[in-house]
Amino acid sequence: MISRERNLMYSLEPKEVPHINTKYRRIVTKIPVPESLPILERLQKYEPRSMTGQPPIVWDRAEELQVYDKFGNMWLDWSSGVLVTNAGHGRREVRDAIIQQAEHGLLHNYCFPSEVRSLLAEKLVNLAPANMDKAFLLTTGAEATENALKLARTYGHQHGGKEKNVIISFEDAFHGRTLGAQMMGGMPGLKTWITHPDPDIIQLPFPDGYYHENLTFEDFEADLAIRDIDPDHVAGVILETYQGATACFAPQDYIQRLRQWCTQHDALLIFDEVQAGFGRTGKFFGFEHYGVEADLICCGKGISSSLPLSAVLGNSRVMDIYPPGAMTSTHTGNPICCAAALANIDLILNEHLVENAEKVGKVMQAGLYHIQQQKSDIIGIVQGRGLVYGLLIVKPGTKEPDRALATKIVQHAFEQGLLFFSPVGGATVKIAPPLIITEEAVQEGLEVFASAIEQARV
Structure with missing residues (x-):
């Protein structure tokens, strides 16, 4: 007992x-x-x-x-x-899509082509901002943020050498429970198990309107200067659209200036939309509230309203960095998960x-x-x-x-x-x-x- x-x-x-x-x-x-x-x-x-x-x-x-x-x-x-x-839970349309795909007979296909995966990738790109033309389907939100880390670093190395390696994230952020995701996360209590933290992944204070109520973008720049970080060595900045531990959004002006800063220093701006996407905030993608473009979007959770599925959305200049077979996942775009996601997205749009x-x-x-x-x-x-x-x-x-x-x-x-x-x-x-x-x-x-x-x- x-x-x-x-x-x-x-x-x-x-x-x-x-x-x-x-x-x-x-x-x-x-x-x-x-x-x-x-x-x-x-x-x-x-x-x-x-x-x-x-x-x-x-x-x-x-x-x-x-x-x-x-x-x-x-x-x-x-x-x-x-x-x-x-x-909503257990929607008949989603359940029917799952059943039909299962009865059709394709339950798994690795990254061999399938029609249902092609339809979902196309739908996600069509729903994404105009600057995005690629969708990489994965399984969990953590897998998506890890992939964004990999892409940002690789893009940085190609455009600025090995020194362009710094990833900036924010205090109190949550990006998942795997190694890279937790190193990008901003909750110290979740990282005590990491004995060799990556020195080039750093967290800065988030303008949360409560504990950091007077934080400005000048503080972002000042923090980098104090740490002696050359802005041109930054490969990417990742942030949750709203901080998942609280639901706080950053001020719009702060994010717009961050967008300008990333463009100026050729750093990728990555929005972790795992919680915020697919209508949760009153916009299809939550970062749309800020009036900026993202370089990469990490999606998950509400993408299917049911089965485990995630995605990274971006432009081919970043998404096509890796050659065939070098950026895949065992369960990428699982057919049943894709069918659920297609039905779910139709519900979100049609209703x-x-x-x-x-x-x-x-x-x-x-x-x-x-x-x-x-x-x-x-x-x-x-x-x-x-x-x-x-x-x-x-x-x-x-x-x-x-x-x-x-x-x-x-x-x-x-x-x-x-x-x-x-x-x-x-x-x-x-x-x-x-x-x-x-x-x-x-x-x-x-x-x-x-x-x-x-x-x-x-």
């Missing part, structure tokens, strides 16, 4: 909670469900401890806005399965989900600002755009993150049928529902969220 307290953040001791039955939420059992404990305990026994730490719901199925267990409970999902299900994210996102934003006004002593800042927001929970009267309180808020919401993933970046409650969400569902979720905050403070 595994200890019921080993979930790290959430107790596995079943608790009586009020029963709920609304259009969007249903709770009819103790939480966690007593009958689900053998499943949770089996996972604890056979998986690494790192896989614990989320609210103890055993997902059975998920449809559109809701996640179900097999014990009669239903949650309004404000996680999108960590920003994946942009078009105007980008526009819905912008419209309904304004209702979400207004409601979250109202909650912040009521709880301004513990909500340090609300940041985001479209249908992604982050509320930083702090200790009263300070800017010090309060992870324990943030976790209690997530737990109380979970017990009332509103599902978040665990706090990120220390103490940020992240809000990211599927883009099909309605104003009615947003309003109900906001009421539950406000109640959860109130209960967590007791």
Whole structure:
């Protein structure tokens, strides 16, 4: 028997909670469900401890806005399965595309040509900004950012010699969990295992509007000078369109000046759109809010609303650097994943989900600002755009993150049928529902969220 307290953040001791039955939420059992404990305990026994730490719901199925267990409970999902299900959970069109491709008989083809991969590459290029004409299909967001690192460095070496090797990223950024991605990431606690960090990958402060509220682009240039970095030795600058740990965007002027700087010094400007792409922010690609061109875009998560797929988009002057066979991946453009992505993108476009994210996102934003006004002593800042927001929970009267309180808020919401993933970046409650969400569902979720905050403070 595994200890019921080993979930790290959430107790596995079943608790009586009020029963709920609304259009969007249903709770009819103790939480966690007593009958689900053998499943949770089996996972604890056979998986690494790192896989614990989320609210103890055993997902059975998920449809559109809701996640179900097999014990009669239903949650309004404000996680999108960590920003994946942009078009909603389990959409029939996506499921049908997966089934049809599977029944057609092609499940894998390495990088041998396939029609479905050609169709997806074409669709992505047609949706990308006009300066982009190539799409490289991969599996995970980390694989995409690693590939962008490789391309930027190789491009730099070809255009400025081996000295043009510096990669600039930003503090508090998250670019994935593989070696290169974590060296580009800006969270020191995630990098303690790296014994020989790359000295030419550096992080600079991000203008987050809270901890660095007065940061300007002059500070970017000054930081490089202090580090004695020649701007012409910079191969690329990579940043999340919004910082994934908080949902904060940089000021538009800062990014526009960064674009000019990259052009001046022939450095690639790379946007990590793994969280931001495919309508999440109210634009098809989130970096469009900045009014700049990217040299490379890293995509993932919402690209399929389901199966593992990612992509790097760019111009052939960069994307065609490597000769045939020198830049591939075993599961590049898996046929079933490509079929899912094509169906998903059609849903996003045909159902105007980008526009819905912008419209309904304004209702979400207004409601979250109202909650912040009521709880301004513990909500340090609300940041985001479209249908992604982050509320930083702090200790009263300070800017010090309060992870324990943030976790209690997530737990109380979970017990009332509103599902978040665990706090990120220390103490940020992240809000990211599927883009099909309605104003009615947003309003109900906001009421539950406000109640959860109130209960967590007791």
